[in-house]
Amino acid sequence: MATATAPTFDKGLANTVAAETQMSFIDGGKGVLEYVGIDIDSLARNSTFEETVYLLWNLKLPTRAELDAFCTELRAEYMLPAEMDALIRQFPRSTPPMHALRTMISALSMFDREADVNTPEANRRKALRIVAKTPALIARFDRHRKGKPFVDPQPDLTIAQNFLLMLNGELPTDAMAKALDVCLILHADHGLNASTFAARVTIATLSDMYSAITTAVGTLKGPLHGGANEEVMHMLNEIGTIDKVDAYMAGKLERKELIMGFGHRVYKAYDPRATYLKTFAKQVAADTGNLNLYEMSRRIEEIMDKAVAAKGIFPNVDFYSATTYYSLGLDLDLFTCMFALSRNSGWCGHCIEQLKGNRLIRPMADYIGPHGVPYVPMAERR
Numbered sequence: 001m002a003t004a005t006a007p008t009f010d011k012g013l014a015n016t017v018a019a020e021t022q023m024s025f026i027d028g029g030k031g032v033l034e035y036v037g038i039d040i041d042s043l044a045r046n047s048t049f050e051e052t053v054y055l056l057w058n059l060k061l062p063t064r065a066e067l068d069a070f071c072t073e074l075r076a077e078y079m080l081p082a083e084m085d086a087l088i089r090q091f092p093r094s095t096p097p098m099h100a101l102r103t104m105i106s107a108l109s110m111f112d113r114e115a116d117v118n119t120p121e122a123n124r125r126k127a128l129r130i131v132a133k134t135p136a137l138i139a140r141f142d143r144h145r146k147g148k149p150f151v152d153p154q155p156d157l158t159i160a161q162n163f164l165l166m167l168n169g170e171l172p173t174d175a176m177a178k179a180l181d182v183c184l185i186l187h188a189d190h191g192l193n194a195s196t197f198a199a200r201v202t203i204a205t206l207s208d209m210y211s212a213i214t215t216a217v218g219t220l221k222g223p224l225h226g227g228a229n230e231e232v233m234h235m236l237n238e239i240g241t242i243d244k245v246d247a248y249m250a251g252k253l254e255r256k257e258l259i260m261g262f263g264h265r266v267y268k269a270y271d272p273r274a275t276y277l278k279t280f281a282k283q284v285a286a287d288t289g290n291l292n293l294y295e296m297s298r299r300i301e302e303i304m305d306k307a308v309a310a311k312g313i314f315p316n317v318d319f320y321s322a323t324t325y326y327s328l329g330l331d332l333d334l335f336t337c338m339f340a341l342s343r344n345s346g347w348c349g350h351c352i353e354q355l356k357g358n359r360l361i362r363p364m365a366d367y368i369g370p371h372g373v374p375y376v377p378m379a380e381r382r
């Protein structure tokens with residue numbers, strides 16, 4: 001029997017360890033992120049999103065044969081049920097994409113006969129389906145809202161290639177697909193962040209994986225979590241040109257306003273996900289005629305370096321993913337969906353981990369209201 005210890009109040013749970021994971025390790029002080037012990041920078045430079053998902057779910061890098069078999073399984077799940085297409089066509093075109101995504105993930109469960117089967121094998125199959133189908137969900141919703149015909153996925157393409165094909169109606173260049181693939185690798189998992197925690201809370205009740213991922217999408221949607229890269233683009237658009245950066249930043253810093261894309265609750269050193277993305281963002285921006293955005297970003301970073309780096313405030317992954325997504329032609333309100341498209345893999349992996357030796361996650365609240373209050377009949381209330 002567990003020994004009872006006095007509960008402690010930890011607002012925001014910042015100092016509480018609430019789960020064990022073998023997937024990602026973060027050392028915020030040193031600026032380290034590893035997936036299954038492998039440095040994120042090394043994965044971003046050498047791996048693919050599919051291989052990274054395999055790594056997170058199997059805790060080892062695949063052999064060529066294992067990766068081929070895994071990709072074949074994923075590709076068999078790319079298509080959506082026809083009923084999902086019909087459902088998406090009913091959505092109001094003004095629906096914000098994250099609302100649409102939350103609803104679409106939830107709706108997918110109705111077309112999965114294994115939705116309520118919580119065996120490890122069934123959950124692995126559901127994880128595959130969720131990761132494989134999410135690109136089509138987002139792309140189809142975007143085409144629906146723009147009044148464009150749906151584009152089917154091609155079974156011989158990667159997730160990144162297919163997403164851009166289904167979104168834009170044309171095959172992306174290798175460089176564009178690689179840029180998206182790198183962003184997907186960098187966002188795949190990140191410890192017990194808010195949306196991952198939410199997914200684990202849901203699956204720990206022995207609910208189902210679709211419910212857990214729906215919970216996670218709803219949690220990611222908040223501007224304190226997934227929405228910062230969209231805010232970075234709004235800021236760059238507001239500034240407009242590089243000659244206006246210095247005055248804009250001086251005003252912001254003087255008013256002590258936050259600069260979006262800088263700082264992180266966990267990282268007090270350079271966000272290791274931003275290191276490679278920075279060089280990549282430059283290349284993608286140059287290839288797509290958006291070098292001015294990259295140059296503005298660099299100037300902002302130089303100013304911030306002098307102003308706040310001493311406080312442990314550095315660019316985070318959102319700062320350079322913003323210009324990368326923009327350069328790929330994505331609408332700003334799709335940026336958080338890109339995060340979900342990738343983080344699906346972490347969420348699903350955490351659900352599977354949680355169910356090994358599961359325990360209901362049920363913290364306590366510190367009641368700060370009154371006691372002994374009499375029940376007053378309605379007629380006597382004022």
Ligand SMILES: CC(C)(COP(=O)(O)OP(=O)(O)OC[C@H]1O[C@@H](n2cnc3c(N)ncnc32)[C@H](O)[C@@H]1OP(=O)(O)O)[C@@H](O)C(=O)NCCC(=O)NCCS
Binds near residue numbers: 257263
């Ligand atoms: C992410 C964030 C919430 C982390 O907050 P935090 O860990 O509580 O950081 P702190 O409040 O300890 O920051 C320390 C100091 O740096 C300043 N600071 C933090 N982030 C800053 C930013 N983005 N721009 C300017 N100053 C910033 C704080 O105002 C504080 O200054 P002070 O010591 O003079 O009061 C915060 O940095 C932020 O809101 N960033 C912008 C949003 C963003 O990009 N979010 C994406 C995260 S992946």
